[in-house]
Amino acid sequence: MNLPKQVEIIEVGPRDGLQNEAGFIPTEQKIAFIHSLNGTGIRRMEATSFVHPVYVPQMKDAKELLEGIERFPQIQYMVLIPNEAGYERAVASGVRDLSFVIGVSDSFNLKNIKMTREESIRRLEAVMKKAKKNGMFIRHNISTSFWCPYEGKVDAALVLEMLRRIDALGVDEIVICDTIGRANPQQVFDLFQRVFSLRPNAMITAHFHDTYGLAQANILAALQAGVSRFDASIGGLGGCPFAPGAAGNVATEDVVFMLHEMGIETGIDLPSLLSCVELVKSLTTRELTGHFHRARTGRA
Numbered sequence: 355m356n357l358p359k360q361v362e363i364i365e366v367g368p369r370d371g372l373q374n375e376a377g378f379i380p381t382e383q384k385i386a387f388i389h390s391l392n393g394t395g396i397r398r399m400e401a402t403s404f405v406h407p408v409y410v411p412q413m414k415d416a417k418e419l420l421e422g423i424e425r426f427p428q429i430q431y432m433v434l435i436p437n438e439a440g441y442e443r444a445v446a447s448g449v450r451d452l453s454f455v456i457g458v459s460d461s462f463n464l465k466n467i468k469m470t471r472e473e474s475i476r477r478l479e480a481v482m483k484k485a486k487k488n489g490m491f492i493r494h495n496i497s498t499s500f501w502c503p504y505e506g507k508v509d510a511a512l513v514l515e516m517l518r519r520i521d522a523l524g525v526d527e528i529v530i531c532d533t534i535g536r537a538n539p540q541q542v543f544d545l546f547q548r549v550f551s552l553r554p555n556a557m558i559t560a561h562f563h564d565t566y567g568l569a570q571a572n573i574l575a576a577l578q579a580g581v582s583r584f585d586a587s588i589g590g591l592g593g594c595p596f597a598p599g600a601a602g603n604v605a606t607e608d609v610v611f612m613l614h615e616m617g618i619e620t621g622i623d624l625p626s627l628l629s630c631v632e633l634v635k636s637l638t639t640r641e642l643t644g645h646f647h648r649a650r651t652g653r654a
Contacts, residue, residue: 358582360619362398364559365391365606369400369434371591372637373412379637381415385422387637390630391588392426395622396606400453403434404443420447432493436467441481445488452485454478454525455495457533458512459502466497475519482523493527494520495561499545501536510545517549520556527557529585532572535565539575546579559583562604564590564643569604570612584609588627589634590643605644607631 368388372379384402391399401423407414416433425431433444434453444452456474457463463471485492499513513530520528530549532542542560549558560576560583562569573584587603607627610620631647642648 355578357577357616357618359617360582360621361577361613362583363396363606363609363620363622364583364585365396365399365588366561366585366603367391367399367587367589367591367606367634369403369413370585370603371587371589371634373403373410374592375412375638375640377639378412378414381418381422383637384415384419387630387633388419388423388431390626390633392424392429394626394630395620397428397621398430399432401431401433403436403453404440404447405434405436417443417447420449430491432491435481437477438481441485450489451491451493453493453495454482455497456516456520457497457502458508458516459498459505461504462498462502462533465504471516475516479523482525486524491527492525493529493559494525494556495529495531496520497531497533499530500532500541501534503534510548513545514548514552517554518552521552521554525556527559527583528554529559529561531561532563532569533561535563535569537562537572538568539571542572543575543579546576546581550580557583559585561585563592564602564604570608573604573609573612586610588644589631589638589647591634591638591640602643605642605646607644607646611646 402416402419403413404416405413430451432451432453433449435441435444460470463474496516501507560581562572586606586609588606590602590605592602610622610624613620
């Protein structure tokens with residue numbers, strides 16, 4: 355196997371993991387969650403998002419959360435923003451690391467941010483340029499890169515076209531997202547090979563959901579294609595309010611366990627992650643989907 359010696363895991367639980375929870379989680383509990391992650395060895399995470407509370411009410415406390423967390427200097431706390439209003443709110447909260455998202459699918463974009471793909475790119479392009487001029491880190495998520503809940507299989511050529519356009523804007527990182535967890539390993543390997551053949555300047559990251567139980571297999575396929583950065587969420591939390599049927603993200607502890615068993619370093623302490631899983635169980639009424647934790651606690 356052609357595998358890297360080291361892999362970076364980006365924790366998305368505080369944002370992507372919690373955004374789909376029906377009941378509002380008190381801000382102090384979210385802060386405690388982030389503080390528990392601070393001690394795991396994770397060096398990058400999505401902390402929250404400045405989206406309109408009508409659409410994602412779980413994130414309505416973004417400002418208060420950012421004021422309450424202890425920010426470790428060695429950890430990057432990213433914030434998702436959907437538009438210029440979100441950008442201004444993020445800047446006012448002292449945020450220096452931004453995350454944007456645009457879906458390849460027009461149908462998904464219209465549900466998610468009320469604009470087509472082309473309208474979204476044009477609208478966010480000005481915000482991205484402003485952010486880069488201010489020296490901010492920009493992470494761009496290309497959602498529905500494999501399948502769309504409304505349109506079905508996505509044409510890889512559209513993904514590559516969007517990647518070229520976003521990369522030309524000078525973003526720091528581009529995330530290829532399997533938003534509904536429908537991708538398969540062959541599809542993943544083929545797309546990432548084509549992505550790297552374009553020689554993008556941005557870092558490339560993979561983001562998988564585990565709807566069909568293929569997330570770990572897709573990670574292995576992405577590793578073999580050259581990916582060395584992956585999003586994950588403690589306990590397998592997650593789901594998208596605008597993607598019907600999408601299950602949670604691949605569980606952070608499962609990914610770290612698999613990589614360590616394969617001799618790949620992550621810099622993350624697995625026992626500390628398991629402590630985070632115990633804390634997260636109190637934040638949700640859903641059954642956590644991580645396999646490693648269930649096996650260790652005898653609930654497999």
